[in-house]
Amino acid sequence: SKINPEASILININQELKTTLLIDNNSWSIDRILDQKETINTKESGHHHEHNHNNYQEVFFISDNQAALDPKKLDNWLQFNFPENCVRAKGILNLAISQADGETKTGTYLFQMVGASKMLTPFESKTLVTQSKLVLIGQELDESRILADLANCVYQSK
Numbered sequence: 001s002k003i004n005p006e007a008s009i010l011i012n013i014n015q016e017l018k019t020t021l022l023i024d025n026n027s028w029s030i031d032r033i034l035d036q037k038e039t040i041n042t043k044e045s046g047h048h049h050e051h052n053h054n055n056y057q058e059v060f061f062i063s064d065n066q067a068a069l070d071p072k073k074l075d076n077w078l079q080f081n082f083p084e085n086c087v088r089a090k091g092i093l094n095l096a097i098s099q100a101d102g103e104t105k106t107g108t109y110l111f112q113m114v115g116a117s118k119m120l121t122p123f124e125s126k127t128l129v130t131q132s133k134l135v136l137i138g139q140e141l142d143e144s145r146i147l148a149d150l151a152n153c154v155y156q157s158k
Contacts, residue, residue, distance in 0.1 A: 055139055055140075056087075056137055056138065056139055057137070057138065057139065057140075057141055057143075058135055058136070058137050059135070059136045059137075059141050059143045059146050059147070060133075060134070060135050061091075061132070061133070061134045061135075061136075061146070061147055061150045062131055062132070062133050062134075063094065063131050063132040063133075063150075063151075063154060064131070064154070065130050065131055066130050066131075067094075067131070067132075067154045067155070068094045068095055068096040068106045068132075068154070068155045069093055069094065069095050069096065069132050069150075069153045069154060069155060070095075070096055070153055070154065070155040070156070071095050071096070071097065073152065073153040073155075074093070074095070074153045077149050077150070077152075077153055078118055081149055082113075082118075083136065083138060083141050083142065083146060085138040085139045085140050085141055086113070086136045086137065086138035086141060087114075087115070087137060087138050087139075088113065088114055088136075088137040088138070089111065089112075089113035089118075089134060089135065089136045089137065090110075090111065090112055090113070090134070090135060091110075091111050091132065091133050091134030091135060092108060092109070092110060092111070092123060092125075092129055092132065092133050092134075093108070093109045093110075093111050093120070093132045093134065094106050094107075094108055094109075094129055094130065094131060094132045095107050095108075095109055095155075096155035104155070104157065107122065108122070108123045108124070108125060108129045109121060109122055109123055110122075110123040111134060132150075134150070
């Protein structure tokens with residue numbers, strides 16, 4: 001409640017909890033995280049302060065509007081160029097998906113990375129997602145290289 005006073009608190013009595021209550025409750029927003037990139041407002045002390053936990057840093061990537069990422073390029077980056085010093089990454093990715101009929105459509109996916117585990121799962125949103133937004137957290141991250149690598153993952157129509 002101190003970190004996010006708007007967070008829902010769920011009490012589970014019968015141990016049957018619908019995951020939609022945990023996942024799609026419209027309270028999580030990457031835009032809100034981006035707004036709090038540099039500072040956190042602590043209501044108890046009434047002041048802002050920067051957080052620097054053991055020299056961790058954040059790298060934020062936001063694609064151009066309507067610019068989907070190429071899944072093959074993204075997969076290559078994730079396998080071979082993903083920063084070793086990244087300990088956590090999360091975001092919403094707009095991917096260009098090739099269809100059987102030769103057409104390309106976009107699909108929205110949730111990307112999660114913790115430790116060695118990287119997961120990409122389909123994501124449905126009540127609002128249209130037109131940009132990819134990704135945050136990487138780690139130590140000694142090469143921000144310019146990460147941003148350039150991700151910019152190179154943008155889908156180019158043939």
